[in-house]
Amino acid sequence: MEPEYAIIGGGIVGLSVAHGLLALGKRVAVYDEGDNGIRASRGNFGLIWVQGNGLNLPAYSLWTRRSAAAWRDFADEIEQQCNTRLNLKQEGGFRYCLNEDELADVAEQYRGLAAQTGDDYPFEVLGHNALRHEEPNIGPNVAGATLHHEDGHVNPLALLRSLATLVRQQGGQIFNSITIDKITRSNSKYALFSGKHELARAQHVVLCSGIGNRTLGPSLGFKASVRPQRGQVLITEKTAPLMRRPSDVIRQVDEGGVQIGASAEEVGTDDRDSLAITAQLAAEAQQLFPALSNVNIVRGWGALRIMSPDGLPIYQHSKTHPGAFFVTCHSGITLAAAHAKFLPLWIVGHSDAPDLECFSEDRFETHPN
Amino acid sequence: MSKVEPAELVIIGAGPAGMAAAITSANYGNRVVLLDEQPSPGGQIYRNVTHSTHLRDKILGTDFQHGRALTSKLKQPQIDYRPNAKVWRVDDDGQICYSIEDKATRITGKQIIIATGALERPVPVPGWTLPGAMTAGAVQILLKSSGLLPTQAVLAGAGPLLYLLAAQMIRAGVPPLAIVETQQRRDYISAARYLPVAMGNWPLLGKGLRLLAEIRRAGTPRYTTANNIKITGSSDVQGIQFSSSGKHHEIECNCVLLHQGVVPNTQISRLLRLTHSWHPQQHCFVPNTVAHGKTDNPIFQIAGDGAGISGALAAEHQGKLCALNALQQLGAADQTIIETEQSVTLKQLNREHRARPFLDTLYAPPTEALAPASDTIICRCEEVTAGAIRQQIPKGCTGPNQTKAFSRCGMGPCQGRYCGLTVTEILARENALAHDEVGAYRIRAPIKPVTVSELASLHE
Amino acid sequence: MKLTRIEPLADNEITFTFDGKVISAASGDTIAAALLAAGVTATRHTPVNGSARAPFCMMGACYDCLVEIDGVAVQACMTEALPGLQVQRTTLSASIE
Structure with missing residues (x-):
């Protein structure tokens, strides 16, 4: 049967939206690329992250916090229905600072954000000794950290796998190894093409294909202002528990390895890793946790974040193509709960839909490319 | 730095x-x-x-x-x-x-x-992760580098190295308990058509025949057309079970040496x-x-x-x-000197290549080693079974990289060296795709683990 | 698994320790060869399921022979057994969480 909603992109973003639309009783089909597609969903850092988000737009802070708050229910539901474990932990997360000035600056920024968002922003500033109490293995050169109690992390690959299972369980169709390279509108329906072949028609289409949105967006009337930004990540061998909470640059994953990351480079779609950056990441990690020095790195990789000009998500209903939606963000894990629970209400035009006006493309003057 | x-x-x-x-x-x-x-x-x-x-x-x-x-x-x-x-x-x-x-x-x-x-090609048979199960090449290395040989070993698989190692163990006075050979009658039939060309490298074939004669003289039992190989034991190798010529066999041993070519x-x-x-x-x-x-x-x-x-x-x-x-x-x-040496070397190389199709066909790895039964571990590092790989397929895995993300297969320190080919093979069979379409793991640095401090030492 | 030396150790012998136990080896042996020769069955237990493992490939490819020296996990088959070396089983046990 013809889907009501065709989702382009079967990563975390596409599957979260698909899951939510299915829960609203919609017929959904997801079109996903093959094994070698560019996949942020396979290379990310697994954080459900709140602190520091939205310093330039408090509404974004609220949006990520709303998602973080919804994550526990979201995870419970997935774990129950898929009989799996996502190992969600939301016991707070650190932003480490190597000097006092940086720590003071960060704290000041957070206080400013708190003031703009109703003074409800549960964070603490920890000096070195207080931090050492929380993280006994922290390095002597770390001045301190901010601890935000709503931060956390999850196994992102288990999430991806579970969402793929759940969407199918809910009756959604997922087509793999398919590249949709053209979408046209005729008779108030969208026709999806791969090469010359028309694969399907749908009343609505939701673009969730990450960097692929750049190619598909303009033909549906979107500015499609997204670009890839490379992040590099290292993972160590499984090691004894070394850290209690995640941070934005280092975390110990549920299987025991330590993940080290947080670089940002503008290198187009080159998703390789480099010696210069991986060596820098290793040096920084060693400074944060000196005990890591002796731990073996088993793998490194590069992955591409999907960035808008201001780094914030884009949620846009096409002005020229009714029923066509553009969804993108660089924090698909954090926002997965919001994308599953709230965004679909906006897509179907429900009265309880969140106000996403500030994430419209209208904020960008022109096409950046 | x-x-x-x-x-x-x-x-x-x-x-x-x-x-x-x-x-x-x-x-x-x-x-x-x-x-x-x-x-x-x-x-x-x-x-x-x-x-x-x-x-x-x-x-x-x-x-x-x-x-x-x-x-x-x-x-x-x-x-x-x-x-x-x-x-x-x-x-x-x-x-x-x-x-x-x-x-x-x-x-x-x-x-x-x-x-x-x-x-060595991975040989994922039940029990291949037990202490006492090793590759045949591993024991050759023990012999070459330390003069060590197992005293109660069964050799299992196919390929010239298996016979070479058996002969070497015989010469050392520590013969294997048995050789369990997986090549089937159809492999001999398929290989026969490459034999005339292979004769072009007669010295190589002659060596093989002399090895077989040496093994025969020593009286080492050879079980041919074997399949359903299983290494038994709970904390280490206690024996090997298999079928040969339609009959079930069990041999008690504390070492099984596996080989299916390289x-x-x-x-x-x-x-x-x-x-x-x-x-x-x-x-x-x-x-x-x-x-x-x-x-x-x-x-x-x-x-x-x-x-x-x-x-x-x-x-x-x-x-x-x-x-x-x-x-x-x-x-x-000098260009002309190089060209002369190239043409001489090429002739020698071509002679070496002649026996390859014959050997590759005769000792082709059996299905049970390529795409094992579902309860067999294929990823030694993350302990992922063939069944766990098959379970990922209905979730949309058409290639090894999504499969790796979904199952952790290939994420350990060996970086997929001992599971990569098996994952490709299973996906190719289950999805009815060509191996080239399925593809292989992306390999990332470091290709051998290095410590955080080693990598950090190269930071500028 | 039992291994035999085809040549006598003679004056070639060195010793090191594995989890405190004295292991005798021939000079030039890798730690993996020496542990196998000394009759050590499982040289480690995996961090995933705790299953017993021992050297498998002897050529630095499979990472099943990991042991610890000075707190660093190294491949026993790629490390020479030097006199007096203190080698430990890897300490990581299964199920980290």
Whole structure:
């Protein structure tokens, strides 16, 4: 049967939206690329992250916090229905600072954000000794950290796998190894093409294909202002528990390895890793946790974040193509709960839909490319 | 941080291909850096040949001793041989990161010859992770490097190495309890048509027949057309079960040595994102090369078994050809002299290739080793079973990378060396896709684990 | 698994320790060879399921022979057994969480 909603992109973003639309009783089909597609969903850092988000737009802070708050229910539901474990932990997360000035600056920024968002922003500033109490293995050169109690992390690959299972369980169709390279509108329906072949028609289409949105967006009337930004990540061998909470640059994953990351480079779609950056990441990690020095790195990789000009998500209903939606963000894990629970209400035009006006493309003057 | 050392020609691996390449280059007066992981040259085939004993020489035979013809020529000023060098990163601009005694160093080659040889094909049968289960090659290494042999071993699988090891164990007075051979009657029939061409390398076939005669004289039991192999034991190997000629057998033993031939070690060529193709006769991926070793990247050539399995003697010729190509690229030798040497070497190489299709077909790996039953572990590191891979398929996994993300298969320290081919095979069969369509794991640096401090030491 | 030396150890013998136990080896042996020769069955237990493992490939490819020296996990088959070396089983046990 013809889907009501065709989702382009079967990563975390596409599957979260698909899951939510299915829960609203919609017929959904997801079109996903093959094994070698560019996949942020396979290379990310697994954080459900709140602190520091939205310093330039408090509404974004609220949006990520709303998602973080919804994550526990979201995870419970997935774990129950898929009989799996996502190992969600939301016991707070650190932003480490190597000097006092940086720590003071960060704290000041957070206080400013708190003031703009109703003074409800549960964070603490920890000096070195207080931090050492929380993280006994922290390095002597770390001045301190901010601890935000709503931060956390999850196994992102288990999430991806579970969402793929759940969407199918809910009756959604997922087509793999398919590249949709053209979408046209005729008779108030969208026709999806791969090469010359028309694969399907749908009343609505939701673009969730990450960097692929750049190619598909303009033909549906979107500015499609997204670009890839490379992040590099290292993972160590499984090691004894070394850290209690995640941070934005280092975390110990549920299987025991330590993940080290947080670089940002503008290198187009080159998703390789480099010696210069991986060596820098290793040096920084060693400074944060000196005990890591002796731990073996088993793998490194590069992955591409999907960035808008201001780094914030884009949620846009096409002005020229009714029923066509553009969804993108660089924090698909954090926002997965919001994308599953709230965004679909906006897509179907429900009265309880969140106000996403500030994430419209209208904020960008022109096409950046 | 240390500076990057510049070099004209760097060779990775001091097996027959790498040694021959280094010697050829030196013969033309060209300086070469030869990096090798082991403490002494020879690769796995001539492992420890420079420190062998009279007794080991006798057991291992003249083919092994031939290695000294190469190692003896490494001691010359033009060859900068660096043992114990673990290469863990290679970039497409020719920069190589390696560590000696945990100290990380960088070198950049204008030309690089990858001569990292082969790995034994994974043989994922039930029980293959138990202590006491090893590869046949592992025991050859124990024999060559330490004069050690298992006293109660059963050899299981297929391929010339199995007979060679059996004969060597017999000569050492520690014969295997039995040889369990997996080649089937149909393999002999399929191989027969390649026999006439293979006769062109009669010395090789003759050697094989002499090995079989030696095993027969020793009275070592041989179980032919075996299948359903299972290694038993709970905390270590207690025995092996299998069917042979339709009958169930059980042999008590504390060591099972598995072998299903060797496959190219493609870690560096994959890391460099060079293109590879499926080799249907050898059941493995082979990096695409032209003119005997040239890859998609003009800096890199691949010599020896890493470019497709051809054996030690062929590897020597290939090493030579790659060195000649590199010298040509570097403008380091006279064109006409190079061409003459190329044509002579090519003839020798072609002779070595003649028996390959026959051997590859006769000793083709059986289905049970390629795509094992669902309860068999295929990823030794993360302990993922074949069944767990099959379970990912309805979740939309058409290739090994999504499968890896979904199952953790291939995420351990061996970086997929011992599960990669199995995952590709299972996906190809279950999804009815060609191996080339399924593809292989993306390989990332470090290709061998390095400590955080080792990597950090290269931070500028 | 039981291994035999085809040549006598004679004056070639060195010793090191594995989890405190004295292991005798021939000079030039790798730690993996020496442990196998000394009759050590499982040289480690995996961090995933705690299953017993021992050297498998002897050529630095499979990472099943990991042991610890000075707190660093190394491949026993790629490390020479030097006199007096203190080698430990890897300490990581299964199920980290």
